[in-house]
Amino acid sequence: MTEGPAMPGGPPPPAGPARPARPSRRDVLRGGTGLLSGAAAATLLAGCGSGGGDGVGADGRVTVELWHGQTDTGRAAIQKLVDEFNRTHPKIRVDPGGGVLSDAMLQKVTAALASGSYPDIAYIFGSDLASIARSPKVADLTATVAHGPTPWRQFWTPAREAVTVNKRVRAAPALIDSLAVVCNKKLFARAGVPLPEAGWTWDEFTATAKKLTSHADGTFGTGWPGVGDEDTVWRLWPMIWDLGGEVIAADGHGIGFEDTGVRALETVARLAADxxxxxxxxxxxxxxxxxxxSGRMGMVVTGPWQLPDIAQAKVDYHVVPLPSYSGKAITISGPDTWTVFDNGSARVAAARTFVEWLIQPAQDVRWDIQAGSLPLSRSTQALGAWRDRTASTEGLSVFTQALETARVRPAHPAYPQISEALGQAITAVLLGRSTPAKALRGCAHEANAALLIPR
Known part of the structure; x- marks a missing residue:
């Protein structure tokens, strides 16, 4: 028997056979904010022990342990790159066999630091780097990137900022993305609504979402994650930044979005009310x-990792930058990192050599294409392979261009608590359980308290 259409906020009907699992790039982008307990944070600060010897074999070759956190296509891509590196660097052997999926990497690395047996390189979400970097076992890569083959300034600003903690480079950029809006052309045409163009506003977004919604047909104007996690939260930051707010106030003693957050939540409230x-x-x-x-949503805010699935589903789509309040282009990027740990000078040197090689354009472009990312640097963007990829992928250029004005979440150890508090506020507004003003007051109370804790 065929099920009827889902009502707003309810579960969708079956979408047919499950597709093969893709790299969990959306998990990577939304990830982070893994809260550390007091005991776990203390182990980061202690950072005692070594990760299992100097890693130098009898033949003089140094073994580097890599926890890459990837699945499926991403795992295959990193394995090919590792194999090439090992062939071309006979004095270093990178072993990519350890670790866990990226979503659990923070907890895994924290436990490894506590036990004294930790990897040489781990894939760490950008929003978790500040917490991990409190450990003295995290290597400083400032000099490494300053003298790398690709000039540091060639990397996009979000990539540089995501790996910089207290003005020191504490990791190498691993992957970068941005958010834009993907539109279903068929639903727009059916509703008689013109496709949006760059420079549109959030008022236009909410009005368009309302026009695209049909309860009779079970179609929705747009969607929003409603569980209060980082995926719920990070979509709101571009709205707050556009209104002049900041995640953390300039003095560092409180949040910087008590007023702008309310206005951004009012947009969310309008979507919910409609x-x-x-x-x-x-x-x-x-x-x-x-x-x-399944063709039942007119607009979705997402990243370039979703484009292969959209093409596979044969959705005729259009990509447009995020709306704004001010008319200025702004989005968010969720860079992640290759974080190097100190297991002795030989292993640190070998690990630095590997990550320096990995982020160069020739390797980066292959990783980007296979893992569904964007180029880390303008040097990669200029390569013929990336230009070909852009030409063959509808809307990909919109995501890449958005990096020019993209911002990142701050590399601050209190960010997970701020995110958790804001996630609760957004969810309360989406579900009609609170007004924007009341929800933001609760968020500010919790987040400000977290910022007062000595770090």
Whole structure:
């Protein structure tokens, strides 16, 4: 028997056979904010022990342990790069066999530091780097990137900022993305609504979402994750920044969005009041994306990692930059990192050599294409392979161009607590359980308290 259409905020009907799992890039981008307990944070500060010897074999070759955190296509891509590096660097052997999936990497590395047996390189979410970098076992890469083959300034600003903590480079950029809006052309045409163009506003977004919504047909104007996790939160930061707010106030003693956050939440409240937003009740946003892929959502805010699935679902789509309040282009980027740990001078030197090689354009472009990312640097963007990829992928250039004005979440150890508090506020507004002003007051109370804790 065929199920009826889902109502706003409810679970979608079955979307047919499950597709093969893709790299969890949306998990990477939304990830981080893994809260550390007091005991776990203390182990980072202690950082005692070594990760298992100097790693130099009898033949003089240094073994480097890599925890890459990738699955499926991403794992295959990093394995090919590792194999090439090992062939071309006979004095170093990179072993990519250890670690866990990227979503659990913070907890895994924290436990490894406590036990004294930790990797040489780990894939760490950018929003977790500040917490991990409190350990004295995290290597400083400032000199490494300053003298690398690709000039540091060639890397996009979000990539540089994501790996910089207290003005020191504490990791190498691993992967970068941005957010834009993907539109279903068929639903726009059916509703008689013109496709949006760059420079549109959030008022236009909410009005468009309302026009695209049809409860009779089970279609939604847009979607938003509704579980309060980082995927819920990080979509709001461009709105707050556009209104002049900051995640953390300039003095560092409180949040910087007590007023602007209310206005951004008012936009969310309008979507909820219009019942034009599909509220995904499960972590990972998989249901929200399935609603879009099944042709029942007009607009979805997402990143370039979603484009292969959209093409596979044969959705005729259009990509447009995020709306704004000010008319200025702004988005968010979620860079992640290759973080190097100190297991002795020989292993640190070998690990630095590997990550320096990995982020060069010739390797980066292959990783970007296979893992569904954007180029880390303008040097990579200029390569013929990336230009070909852009020409063959509808809308990809919009995501890349957005990096020019993209911002990143601050590399601050209190960010996870701020995110958790804001996630609760957004969810309360989406579900109609609180007003924007009341929800933001609760968020500010919790987040400000977290910022007062000595770090």
């Amino acid at each position: 019942k034009s937003v599909y509220i995904d009740p499960k972590p990972g946003s998989e249901q929200m994306y399935q609603v879009f892929l």
